[in-house]
Amino acid sequence: MAVDLKVRDLCWGPDPGRRIIEAISFDVSAGSTTVIVGANGAGKSTLLRSIYRRNRPTAGQVCAGGRDIWQMPARDVSRLIAAVLQEIAPDFAFTVREVVAMGRIPHRSGPFSHSMGDDAIIDQALADFELADLADRPFSGLSGGEKQRALLARAIVQQPRLIVLDEPTNHLDIRHQLEIIDMLRRLDMTVLVTLHDLNLAAALADQVLVMRAGRICALGPPLAVLTPDTIRAAFDVEADMDRHPRTGRPRFSFDLPS
Numbered sequence: 001m002a003v004d005l006k007v008r009d010l011c012w013g014p015d016p017g018r019r020i021i022e023a024i025s026f027d028v029s030a031g032s033t034t035v036i037v038g039a040n041g042a043g044k045s046t047l048l049r050s051i052y053r054r055n056r057p058t059a060g061q062v063c064a065g066g067r068d069i070w071q072m073p074a075r076d077v078s079r080l081i082a083a084v085l086q087e088i089a090p091d092f093a094f095t096v097r098e099v100v101a102m103g104r105i106p107h108r109s110g111p112f113s114h115s116m117g118d119d120a121i122i123d124q125a126l127a128d129f130e131l132a133d134l135a136d137r138p139f140s141g142l143s144g145g146e147k148q149r150a151l152l153a154r155a156i157v158q159q160p161r162l163i164v165l166d167e168p169t170n171h172l173d174i175r176h177q178l179e180i181i182d183m184l185r186r187l188d189m190t191v192l193v194t195l196h197d198l199n200l201a202a203a204l205a206d207q208v209l210v211m212r213a214g215r216i217c218a219l220g221p222p223l224a225v226l227t228p229d230t231i232r233a234a235f236d237v238e239a240d241m242d243r244h245p246r247t248g249r250p251r252f253s254f255d256l257p258s
């Protein structure tokens with residue numbers, strides 16, 4: 001079951017004199033999707049690192065399902081939150097199946113407690129991400145997009161209640177990008193994801209959070225937030241929005257400022 005996320009006055013910096021993100025507060029309701037957008041270096045990955053429990057905040061709180069994740073045992077957090085990260089991948093000396101199976105570790109009671117249920121969940125994820133034919137290949141030999149799909153499958157078999165994804169589409173071809181967006185839309189989880197593609201962001205988000213220089217510069221429903229003024233402020237580009245003639249979906253195009 002999905003959980004809500006509350007982030008309050010979150011700050012993080014590498015040393016006391018330097019803050020990379022500052023005074024970040026927002027809510028994500030259970031089962032909804034928030035897409036974080038912003039220019040390179042705006043602080044998106046840094047924000048996510050405090051949410052999936054990598055960077056301890058220098059101030060503020062992150063609560064998932066009403067519990068402060070920095071006060072919980074790490075194992076409990078790994079049952080609650082899964083992360084799919086940009087920093088691909090240690091060149092694991094494992095097969096694709098073994099990498100995906102690692103997602104089940106937080107659910108095991110001991111090193112030998114692998115169950116038939118685990119196998120069924122892993123097989124399903126391999127099929128969903130079109131990895132069944134690659135299952136016995138070494139992970140290190142996969143293409144960038146295949147690795148990305150394997151890491152997504154690993155997060156899904158973790159059966160988290162909140163999934164945090166940092167640019168999950170950045171190695172994927174167009175079809176696989178659309179499939180991932182479609183899959184994220186259907187998940188019975190709370191989703192927090194960074195994307196660079198504002199068209200994908202608008203298609204996926206219940207809520208868009210725009211970051212600029214380590215702070216939130218806009219937050220709300222996609223079409224309320226992704227205005228030419230906000231896009232100019234966040235990305236220093238001119239934006240136009242129209243509707244796709246067939247689907248009716250919003251469609252953005254961009255130019256450098258004249």
Ligand SMILES: Nc1ncnc2c1ncn2[C@@H]1O[C@H](COP(=O)(O)OP(=O)(O)OP(=O)(O)O)[C@@H](O)[C@H]1O
Nearest residue numbers: 014020038039040041042043044045046047086211
């Ligand atoms: N541990 C660290 N020590 C020093 N600086 C850091 C550290 N982590 C991040 N930064 C800096 O903080 C800024 C924000 O980085 P971050 O990776 O969060 O940006 P981002 O919005 O995710 O960017 P991108 O779109 O390029 O992935 C960058 O200038 C980065 O160099």
